[in-house]
Amino acid sequence: MSLSEPVRSQAPHLVIRSQRIDGVSAQLMDHLPTEGGLAWVRRGDGHVGWGVAARLDVAGSNRFRDAVSWWQELVGAAVVRDEVGVPGSGLVCFGSFGFTDDDPGELVVPEVIVGRRGGTTWVTTISPASSLAAPPELVIHQPDPVHDVAFADGARSGTDWSSIVADAIERITSGELDKVVLARDLIAIAEQPIDLRWPLRRLAAAYPNCWTFSVDGLIGATPELLVRREKGLITSRVLAGTIRRTGDDAHDLALAASLARSSKDLEEHEFAVRSVADALKPHCKSMNVPETPFVLHLPNVMHLASDVAGVAANGASALGLAAALHPSAAVCGTPTDVARDLIGEIEGMKRGRFSGPVGWMDAAGDGEWCIALRCGQADPDDPRRMRIFAGAGIVAGSDPVAELAETNAKLVPMRDALGD
Numbered sequence: 001m002s003l004s005e006p007v008r009s010q011a012p013h014l015v016i017r018s019q020r021i022d023g024v025s026a027q028l029m030d031h032l033p034t035e036g037g038l039a040w041v042r043r044g045d046g047h048v049g050w051g052v053a054a055r056l057d058v059a060g061s062n063r064f065r066d067a068v069s070w071w072q073e074l075v076g077a078a079v080v081r082d083e084v085g086v087p088g089s090g091l092v093c094f095g096s097f098g099f100t101d102d103d104p105g106e107l108v109v110p111e112v113i114v115g116r117r118g119g120t121t122w123v124t125t126i127s128p129a130s131s132l133a134a135p136p137e138l139v140i141h142q143p144d145p146v147h148d149v150a151f152a153d154g155a156r157s158g159t160d161w162s163s164i165v166a167d168a169i170e171r172i173t174s175g176e177l178d179k180v181v182l183a184r185d186l187i188a189i190a191e192q193p194i195d196l197r198w199p200l201r202r203l204a205a206a207y208p209n210c211w212t213f214s215v216d217g218l219i220g221a222t223p224e225l226l227v228r229r230e231k232g233l234i235t236s237r238v239l240a241g242t243i244r245r246t247g248d249d250a251h252d253l254a255l256a257a258s259l260a261r262s263s264k265d266l267e268e269h270e271f272a273v274r275s276v277a278d279a280l281k282p283h284c285k286s287m288n289v290p291e292t293p294f295v296l297h298l299p300n301v302m303h304l305a306s307d308v309a310g311v312a313a314n315g316a317s318a319l320g321l322a323a324a325l326h327p328s329a330a331v332c333g334t335p336t337d338v339a340r341d342l343i344g345e346i347e348g349m350k351r352g353r354f355s356g357p358v359g360w361m362d363a364a365g366d367g368e369w370c371i372a373l374r375c376g377q378a379d380p381d382d383p384r385r386m387r388i389f390a391g392a393g394i395v396a397g398s399d400p401v402a403e404l405a406e407t408n409a410k411l412v413p414m415r416d417a418l419g420d
């Protein structure tokens with residue numbers, strides 16, 4: 001079958017039951033057993049899952065359409081007994097998608113989900129129609145610590161990457177495009193196989209305001225919400241324009257003020273907001289697009305941020321909206337096609353699922369899809385290795401050395417999570 005043909009895999013018939021559980025206070029991630037592990041956690045809320053009740057692998061130009069129709073089919077055939085009734089209870093899939101059409105992605109429906117929202121904790125069991133599984137006993141698991149991690153250059157050295165940035169600046173100055181986002185990778189090499197739950201827990205603890213995720217070997221803590229759909233409300237948090245934190249609060253406040261006035265960063269940000277607002281417009285009855293960004297403070301960096309919100313005008317699911325938004329100018333550039341081609345021409349590495357949509361969705365099509373940033377991809381052939389990624393938006397006023405420093409700051413969350 002060619003990659004662009006629609007997927008005709010039959011979605012399985014599933015039985016789903018969500019039940020409230022009391023007296024569970026451990027962090028959601030503590031319940032992840034060794035094998036597998038899906039996670040989506042922010043400020044202690046979210047859900048973790050394990051086992052595979054259903055899975056769809058997608059690639060090619062119809063990947064989002066295929067995923068949306070598979071999900072609709074699966075939802076249509078499912079019998080759901082949801083005794084909790086909050087966003088995230090009942091039938092839920094986790095998923096992640098490649099940056100380009102050729103990079104594979106997937107939707108996964110786990111066999112067990114443990115979820116929490118605002119003090120309510122629940123367990124969802126998902127099984128084939130013939131057998132309704134009993135909810136599992138929740139156990140706390142201790143991941144194996146990760147020790148002795150060395151970091152090596154990925155596809156390019158830092159110096160080589162800076163010269164690619166210099167090339168991109170020339171192409172922008174010559175009028176070919178306005179903005180391009182260029183990324184680089186490092187390889188983390190541990191002495192022992194990396195237990196992904198170890199860095200995952202550390203990311204969730206250190207970056208509580210980010211969305212900490214784990215889907216099929218891709219883990220990270222991203223600050224950028226591509227789209228959330230919940231009960232007819234659509235929101236997106238756009239980030240573009242970055243400055244490193246120094247650790248000195250007074251100095252960081254001065255830096256935040258300079259970021260908010262920087263014409264280079266404001267221009268870079270404006271491209272990203274415009275791309276999101278334009279993509280959401282056909283799906284919204286009314287929209288609020290802030291005129292000026294705020295400064296989002298994270299432990300490692302500060303970003304110019306805008307929260308775009310709208311009221312849904314149609315039944316497009318969270319994943320359908322993510323498909324319309326991807327790739328936004330925050331991770332690709334402006335104009336999109338020219339930037340995408342330039343990335344393919346000069347970036348010199350395969351992004352895989354880095355900077356693609358990652359998230360979850362429920363049976364009603366509500367859910368959250370973030371952009372997979374500040375993340376790493378476990379090497380499927382060598383469990384001691386992981387690729388970690390970071391990119392930066394390049395505009396005419398960019399400086400290659402400063403952009404390299406920015407990517408180093410963006411690598412800090414994964415480096416720290418893997419470090420001793």
Ligand SMILES: C=C(O[C@@H]1C=C(C(=O)O)C=C[C@H]1O)C(=O)O
Pocket residue numbers: 181183224239240241242303330331373374389390391392393394410
């Ligand atoms: C590409 C990354 O980040 C993106 C680029 C940003 C920028 O250039 O300022 C800021 C946030 C993200 O939209 C990354 O973190 O790897």
